[in-house]
Amino acid sequence: MTGESMNWTDLLDKVCVLSQRAGDYLRAERQRIGMDRIEVKGQGDFVSDADRGAEEILREGLLQILPGSVVMGEEGSPHERGGEWRWIVDPLDGTANYLAGFPIWAVSVALEDRREHPDGFGPRALGVVHLPMMGITWEAVRGAGAFRNGSRIEVRDNLPVQSMLLATGFPFRTRDQLSGYLELFTRLYRQVGDVRRAGAAAADLCWVAEGTYAGFFEMDLKPWDIAAGGLIIEEAGGVISDWWGGDSLGTGWVVCGCREAYDLQKRTIEELDFSQPDRRWS
Amino acid sequence: MDDRIAYQAQLARLADAASFVVRSVGRWLRQERESITEDVVEMKQPGDFVTDRDRMADKRLREELLSILPGSGVLSEEGKAIKGDGFWRWIVDPLDGTTNYLAGLPHWAVSVALEDRNGIRSGWGELVFGIVYLPILDRLYLARKGHGAKCNGKPIQLGKPRLQRRSTISHWWPMSTGKPMTGFLQIVDSLHGRVGGIRNVGSPASELALVAHGELDGFFATDMEPADLAAGILLMQETGGVVGDPWGRDPLDSGWIIAGSEPVHELLRKEIRDVFRSAPKKKDRS
Numbered sequence: 247m248t249g250e251s252m253n254w255t256d257l258l259d260k261v262c263v264l265s266q267r268a269g270d271y272l273r274a275e276r277q278r279i280g281m282d283r284i285e286v287k288g289q290g291d292f293v294s295d296a297d298r299g300a301e302e303i304l305r306e307g308l309l310q311i312l313p314g315s316v317v318m319g320e321e322g323s324p325h326e327r328g329g330e331w332r333w334i335v336d337p338l339d340g341t342a343n344y345l346a347g348f349p350i351w352a353v354s355v356a357l358e359d360r361r362e363h364p365d366g367f368g369p370r371a372l373g374v375v376h377l378p379m380m381g382i383t384w385e386a387v388r389g390a391g392a393f394r395n396g397s398r399i400e401v402r403d404n405l406p407v408q409s410m411l412l413a414t415g416f417p418f419r420t421r422d423q424l425s426g427y428l429e430l431f432t433r434l435y436r437q438v439g440d441v442r443r444a445g446a447a448a449a450d451l452c453w454v455a456e457g458t459y460a461g462f463f464e465m466d467l468k469p470w471d472i473a474a475g476g477l478i479i480e481e482a483g484g485v486i487s488d489w490w491g492g493d494s495l496g497t498g499w500v501v502c503g504c505r506e507a508y509d510l511q512k513r514t515i516e517e518l519d520f521s522q523p524d525r526r527w528s
Numbered sequence: 529m530d531d532r533i534a535y536q537a538q539l540a541r542l543a544d545a546a547s548f549v550v551r552s553v554g555r556w557l558r559q560e561r562e563s564i565t566e567d568v569v570e571m572k573q574p575g576d577f578v579t580d581r582d583r584m585a586d587k588r589l590r591e592e593l594l595s596i597l598p599g600s601g602v603l604s605e606e607g608k609a610i611k612g613d614g615f616w617r618w619i620v621d622p623l624d625g626t627t628n629y630l631a632g633l634p635h636w637a638v639s640v641a642l643e644d645r646n647g648i649r650s651g652w653g654e655l656v657f658g659i660v661y662l663p664i665l666d667r668l669y670l671a672r673k674g675h676g677a678k679c680n681g682k683p684i685q686l687g688k689p690r691l692q693r694r695s696t697i698s699h700w701w702p703m704s705t706g707k708p709m710t711g712f713l714q715i716v717d718s719l720h721g722r723v724g725g726i727r728n729v730g731s732p733a734s735e736l737a738l739v740a741h742g743e744l745d746g747f748f749a750t751d752m753e754p755a756d757l758a759a760g761i762l763l764m765q766e767t768g769g770v771v772g773d774p775w776g777r778d779p780l781d782s783g784w785i786i787a788g789s790e791p792v793h794e795l796l797r798k799e800i801r802d803v804f805r806s807a808p809k810k811k812d813r814s
Binding site: 342343345346347348349350380411416421424428431432435436439440441442443444445453456457458459 | 627628634664696716727730743744
């Protein structure tokens, strides 16, 4: 199928409905299995069950929506590289929040156009991030703007630095990077209004897109954490890259924001001269 | 005995009336949020924005709380203190989490506590009830001294603590970016890998309510104002949680607070005391 022959509006509607279905499933699962049951069974097990269930819903639906496409997802196929059109999905971003009952967790779905980029990441054509507990769905199609529950959103420009609210996540997977991260955090924290950590990267990216946060930075994220939110930021007029200026999906070290917040963070990152990680996603 | 029954009945009535007031002011704030534009946002200092709506909510709360309890005093985060006749005092935070409110994040709250000051000349009286309302989530938390805590009318309990490595701890960064900041970074560094997640939610009254409700496992902060904490402290106590200052002082005086189940509280107390060797000086802020 060619990109030109696709009905993007129709595709986007279908993906939104599907993401909401996966979100409803997760929400129901969380309510069905009370906290006591989770303690008995082991929290890790429960999350993988719910995660896998939601990813199955997404996989089945997405392959129906776009026959011939492939799905890259954390649970089933983290290294799926075939196909011209690839879905990059995170059925449950923010698992710790989900388990705790803290309402910030997301379903994230992006569609990547690999026709001219069979090896690296191609441009993301469509992105949907859904927050079931808050009733929020963010969506974007490349070239057609970004939306929250149907209303157009844009990053918030022209904020003085001391009024900027940034978001971040601490590098819990990469402890050896912690001291560099803490230095970066401190330098930024001293200049901006405040820094938040809500614990779900896909949602953080969308809050940047709608101007709630001025910017966001984090080390070592996965492609499925970033793919949908990244497109939504770009379509909302924001900037996103990895810490060395490349595609954010490659290293997963993400920096983004409105232009001023992006520049501020990127400049501070450069001052600290972080070395690029060896591992790259594709 | 009859006096005690009458006293408790009066408190139950006051708590209901105050809940109604807090809920209606919270809903009003939520509606007003959409009409807020950038030019009404006036900045006191970085990280501490105050909006018009904050002041208006404060005014509405004062008027309505004083009308349900004439002669009472008011200690508010926003406007000036009213001494009153010395028997009762409201401790009010009309909009806890102003930055979140402005930014459009869901965690902000209206927080009101009632203090019985009968026979008290200085220091703090007894907190008899506390209310924290989160308008975006439409949750009204109410704790009454000795009568437990409820969320939207349903009783809540802290319950069995989660495993430490699964627990989620929220905290506030200190106002000063000098020594206190370095200390907090050290604590966060030390907690990493030992707890499940660390969050910065940005609304202390909400955070205390969420710990009491079990959505967060712990909270710690310094530089807190009494109005940020009063209602949340009672919520913690009435759900069976542990809440206090790392050096055993009253959090309302010191501005330091640790809240959580007993093991989480102990973990955080130890971390803070390891890093901040001596207790900063105490002051009476009542």
